[in-house]
Amino acid sequence: MTRYLKISIIFFVIGIIILGFTTYEIIHNNQKPHVSMSVLGTKYTNHFFDEKTKINVFWKIDKSKIHFALESPGKGWVGIGFNPKGPVMNGADIFMGFVKNGKTYINEEYANTPYSHEPITQAGGKDCILSYKGESTPDGTILSFERNLKSCGLHDKTIANKDMTVMLAYSDGKDFTKYHGPNHNEVHINFFSKNAKHKSYMIASHLTSYQIGLIAWSLLFIIVGIIGLASTYIEKNTNKPELIKKDNPSIFSFLFIMTLIIAEVVCAAYVIVELYSGTVNSIIGLSIGFNFILMALIVLFYRKFNIDDEVITQDIKDEIPW
Known part of the structure; x- marks a missing residue:
């Protein structure tokens, strides 16, 4: 015995x-390092770090416009999507871009099915990107773009003062059709709230x-x-x-x-x-x-x-x- x-x-x-x-x-991995709020020459007022994808999201609202910047650990495209109606990403308004040979490529896409997307112009909408920049670094990819807060056409989402479902993803492929694999997450963010807690809604997303x-x-x-x-x-x-x-x-x-x-x-x-x-x-x-x-x-x-x-x-x- x-x-x-x-x-x-x-x-x-x-x-x-x-x-x-x-x-x-x-606990050690969830300690957030200090980040600079200046990205590609623009100083941002808000920041969110996604623990699952390790993507940094920066934004600032300027009157009727909103400026976004994404810092991704991936070497290919990085993207952000807004308010899918479901299931999965169906109906989302997606902005994704990559840097190849020093040139930045960016698309506004519409999720036409739960698992695929196409350029929003092919879906009958309008490309609402006002300006953009990109940079490839040893640590990954940086993408910034500007758009209006209000929708500019079919399938485009208005950035409103409320919680929005936000999709984040990246790929190591420098092609809009390359799959992101496990490098994706879904969170809720109110872009008008400076002190709100941005919670992930994926099961055990931080593990x-x-x-x-x-x-x-x-x-x-x-x-x-x-x-x-x-x-x-x-x-x-x-x-x-x-x-x-x-x-x-x-x-x-x-x-x-x-x-x-x-x-x-x-x-x-x-x-x-x-x-x-x-x-x-x-x-x-x-x-x-x-x-x-x-x-x-x-x-x-x-x-x-x-x-x-x-x-x-x-x-x-x-x-x-x-």
């Missing part, structure tokens, strides 16, 4: 450590996939540890367990377990490399999941080949109420 108590404590501690590491990383995976695994370890501790407490008054000794493990079982351990160490090292090499978060999540599966297999086969079995007997008094 003492052995199972120790194993339960180990599982519980591992879960707490993983959860603590993940919590620290999430990466591998962080969600780590939280799930840590909770699993904690739950297993709690169950083990509870079982040990409940069964403390049972009769002394009968031990069934295992035979000496064969060389095959030893080599098999050592192979799993080596694979576990290699996988853990690979995960660490991925964390600092900009790998796609979904790949990191899968690697961490595989890492925990290897750990579980090591525990399983070590238990099978090396740990003596315990047979616990306990008298049960049935008290059937009839």
